[in-house]
Amino acid sequence: MIAHYKWIYKAVAIVLLTYALLAGLTVKLPYELPVIYESIRNLFYHVGMWFTMLFVFLISFIYSLRHLKGFNPDHDRVAAQAAQIGLVFGMLGIFTGMFWANATWGAPWVRDPKLNGAAMSLLVYFAYIVLRSSIADEEKKARISAVYNIFAFILAIIFIGVLPRISGDSLHPGQAGSPLTVAGLDPSLRAIFYPAVLGWILLAVWILEIKVRMSRLHNTLTERDYD
Amino acid sequence: MIINQITVLLQKDLNLELKRPFLFNGMLLYLVSTVFVCYLVFDGIVDTKTWNALYWIILLFAAVNSAGRSFSEEFSRRHLYYYTLAGPTAFIIGKMLYNVLLLTILSLLGFLAFMVFLGFPAESKSMFLLAAVAGSIGLALLLTLVAGIAARAEHNFTLMAILSFPIVLPKLLILINLTQNALYEAQWSLAIKPLIALLAMYFLIIVLAVVLFPYLWKE
Numbered sequence: 390m391i392a393h394y395k396w397i398y399k400a401v402a403i404v405l406l407t408y409a410l411l412a413g414l415t416v417k418l419p420y421e422l423p424v425i426y427e428s429i430r431n432l433f434y435h436v437g438m439w440f441t442m443l444f445v446f447l448i449s450f451i452y453s454l455r456h457l458k459g460f461n462p463d464h465d466r467v468a469a470q471a472a473q474i475g476l477v478f479g480m481l482g483i484f485t486g487m488f489w490a491n492a493t494w495g496a497p498w499v500r501d502p503k504l505n506g507a508a509m510s511l512l513v514y515f516a517y518i519v520l521r522s523s524i525a526d527e528e529k530k531a532r533i534s535a536v537y538n539i540f541a542f543i544l545a546i547i548f549i550g551v552l553p554r555i556s557g558d559s560l561h562p563g564q565a566g567s568p569l570t571v572a573g574l575d576p577s578l579r580a581i582f583y584p585a586v587l588g589w590i591l592l593a594v595w596i597l598e599i600k601v602r603m604s605r606l607h608n609t610l611t612e613r614d615y616d
Numbered sequence: 617m618i619i620n621q622i623t624v625l626l627q628k629d630l631n632l633e634l635k636r637p638f639l640f641n642g643m644l645l646y647l648v649s650t651v652f653v654c655y656l657v658f659d660g661i662v663d664t665k666t667w668n669a670l671y672w673i674i675l676l677f678a679a680v681n682s683a684g685r686s687f688s689e690e691f692s693r694r695h696l697y698y699y700t701l702a703g704p705t706a707f708i709i710g711k712m713l714y715n716v717l718l719l720t721i722l723s724l725l726g727f728l729a730f731m732v733f734l735g736f737p738a739e740s741k742s743m744f745l746l747a748a749v750a751g752s753i754g755l756a757l758l759l760t761l762v763a764g765i766a767a768r769a770e771h772n773f774t775l776m777a778i779l780s781f782p783i784v785l786p787k788l789l790i791l792i793n794l795t796q797n798a799l800y801e802a803q804w805s806l807a808i809k810p811l812i813a814l815l816a817m818y819f820l821i822i823v824l825a826v827v828l829f830p831y832l833w834k835e
Contacts, residue, residue, distance in 0.1 A: 457831055505789070512782035519778055523769050533768050536828045537779060540761060543824060544783050544817070 405588030438482030625710030
């Protein structure tokens with residue numbers, strides 16, 4: 390029953406992202422911000438990447454938990470594919486951030502708790518992929534990488550959220566000493582920002598669905614070869 | 617019951633360590649020789665920040681190396697024998713305690729080696745030692761479960777480094793902040809917040825390890 394209406398979220402993703410791209414690039418800015426100027430438009434793309442990355446990593450974490458509960462290989466498949474997609478969005482987040490940082494801070498990479506956190510979370514999931522590829526036995530691979538995924542997600546990803554509050558100020562907006570937060574954003578920009586974030590997340594879910602189906606097919610094909 | 621099992625497992629590990637002193641002596645030699653190399657390279661003159669960085673880098677590698685072998689012999693057939701003696705909870709807690717002991721000793725001896733070769737360019741020794749001990753306890757707790765994962769994957773040493781560094785980093789950043797404080801200002805009031813964060817993190821690590829280890833233990 391639900392399968393019949395699955396196209397709806399894909400259509401919503403297309404509509405929202407088209408809107409975010411067109412409106413984000415053409416909207417008349419309500420104010421002249423010092424230093425940032427027109428580059429504020431990157432907000433709709435750069436910040437969306439991080440929200441999407443966290444969302445997809447959260448999916449990966451939840452499916453690792455579910456895998457340890459019932460040892461269903463399909464749950465592990467979702468966890469693995471979600472981690473890969475999260476990495477792609479994370480890298481896009483870093484690249485879009487580099488453009489922005491180059492324009493506003495004068496260098497593509499600066500010393501900042503949030504940048505350190507972003508690099509760390511990517512390292513965690515690269516390590517996860519390496520761990521997966523180093524175990525041959527499928528059942529063991531699924532179980533052990535799920536253990537690492539849960540351990541790493543809680544200890545690294547959550548502490549990345551806590552760390553900037555301990556280790557001092559970030560150059561990023563929304564931190565102490567900065568005038569700009571998402572909640573304090575002009576309504577005309579917020580009207581693009583929220584749909585854009587939702588659009589990117591739906592796009593990631595769409596990619597995830599396709600990748601999981603491909604992985605399933607690949608699995609049945611190789612299994613048939615062995616029989 | 618479980619405390620009995622833990623003490624027996626801990627005793628077994630300590631006995632094994634005493635029977636093969638070359639393993640611990642090897643770690644010690646690694647510490648002293650790297651510090652000596654630093655002494656030669658830096659000509660004995662090291663500013664506070666470099667001192668701090670060197671201390672944690674050397675200690676991190678020593679910790680990854682020594683904790684990395686904590687399961688190297690356990691997941692063979694012998695581990696089927698343990699299976700009949702103790703539960704996974706006792707097993708992982710025993711291993712953690714053993715690593716805590718080992719790394720605390722290593723970190724203190726490392727501090728001694730640093731003092732001898734590079735001096736101690738700072739304000740408060742007691743505060744730095746507290747941070748060093750707190751740091752080595754945390755490293756030991758965290759690396760024990762990662763060592764279990766790496767041992768299960770059977771590519772022990774490279775994987776150990778890859779898997780542990782990104783998880784160790786948040787903790788290491790807090791620690792470096794703490795020791796930086798000990799080296800420059802030595803204000804105890806500034807040390808309280810990071811220490812509480814560390815304690816919360818250690819509690820979380822222990823809970824996670826106890827919950828997750830049975831899945832590594834199962835064949």
